[in-house]
Amino acid sequence: MTTTVTEPGTANGTTPVRAPQRARHWGEHLFVVPAVVFVLATVLYPLVFNVDLSFRDVGVAQIVTGGAEWVGWENYADQLGRDEFWHALVISLLYTGLAVVVAFALGMALAVYFNQRFPGRNVMRSLLLLAWILPTVVSANVWRWMLDGSYGLVNALLEAVGLVDGDLFWLARPVPALFAVVIATAWSFTPFIMILLLAGLQGIPDTLYEAAKIDGAGAWRRFTSVTMPLLKPVNLTALLLCFISTFKTFDTVFLMTRGGPGEATMILPIYAYNEAFEFFRFDTGAVATTLMLVVPLGLSVFYFRSLRREEAA
């Protein structure tokens, strides 16, 4: 299971804290101090430390001893001048974009279906979440096996309906490999999107659908004219959250292809990981991770704004 913000209701910073008329109760701050210290020490400090690394010439020896020489923007110039870095960025955006589109379309379809009233729907909704909650190491392995060229279930099914003739080695060819990691990623994220959208769907009053029906709107028309417009704030929140989470994803791709074949699925997190842990270039690795941070943090601004709008609506 990936760690994600799953609790969009709290971005509302204006939550009433019982108005303190008298002096502040400083003792009550002790409740929150450990958490703040913890986050400062285990998240903010490493991030700042990482930025510092990105401006130094860190050799293998300096990893342990410290004292690496300050080289200014040299590492940034190195990374930004490298085709591999830009390639990884493009692949990351492509992979994330495709996975989000697939997961969102499937998640929406499932949400609409399981929003109908019928016996057993709650159990089924929960069961579907299993795909989301399964460790990515496990699901990536299962997909590797399902997509095996010679004995995989997916090829067998595709062959049975005549879509594939002979063996298709998904993970050994560039474009199929990208599709393969997209499919595996979307499979995990879809139930999560379904749950987010279901919550939005439940807020749409039945009377609106009844009225649309009386006006002669068919199922598709009701979806495009009632569901989609009313779901717009929820859609935006779910899309942004899914994009940010997918962009961060490392495990699925690393386990299925390690970025290959060639560089076909070399997403930024794996590129940065390789810089540091394969080639022991912690300085350029620090540059890659620091630059990578721009995407999720930039999008999170829009995410928080859309959360607030969703709450206001």
Next chain:
Amino acid sequence: MSAATASVRRRRRLTAGGVLITALYLLPVYWMLATSLKESSDIFATPPQLFPSPISLTSYTETVVNHAGIGRGLLNSTVIAAGTTVVTLAVAVPAAYALARLRVRFVALLILLFLVVQMVPAVNLALPMFVIFSRADLVNSYAGLILANCSLAIPLAITILRPYFLSVPGEVIEAAKIDGCTTWTAFLRVALPVSVPGLITVAVISFLGAWGEFVFGLALASDEGMQPITVVLAGLTNSFGTRWNDLMAVSVVVALPIIVVFVFLQRYIVGGLTAGATKS
């Protein structure tokens, strides 16, 4: 009457469709289980054998049980996940309570901080942590891995828990204070007991998150004896090659705690995932 039976029939159709969709969607999970129960020769059958026959437990009784790395990995993961859960609860629960019910400065800013932090990719932390931990001698240690896991688990836990404490009526806490409770005892004796479902949710999500975590384990535990089961499993994908039945058996074992917890505590998990989305 006929309208009623038509609607019953419609609902039955919907249920049947739902079962079909769910079964299709979870086909990979079934395939993992089915493959793990096959004999080596049967995994390469064409067309694939949909049901394992004969059912063979060899992958479990021979491979899983006898492979030293797997047992060690499971032990490591248990220690790391349990440690992460305990630390997360100890740090996040009071913080979430304070942000919901106490007179604390910069509440909005702190809530935002805990949310933003969750946007940080694990690789961004694993890289500097490796350098920091190398200097502090924390690489290949439970303490280091628990610390790393908590970095993202605590903010998530606070975000999930705060709404639970917000739903504890302020009047109840005020009343407890009038009855002689201090801030601390009101928290322990009044707020905590009524927030047990939230605590379970957070404990389960922290445990499962750390159990399935991969990046920190990969980066911060190079020593095979310290690797969590997820990293062990990733290593086996190379050494097992095409022994898919063995690989799937290990995958089942890794997934098992998640599936068991999910079956018994799913309402807490689903509740945690949807807590924010359903309340407005």
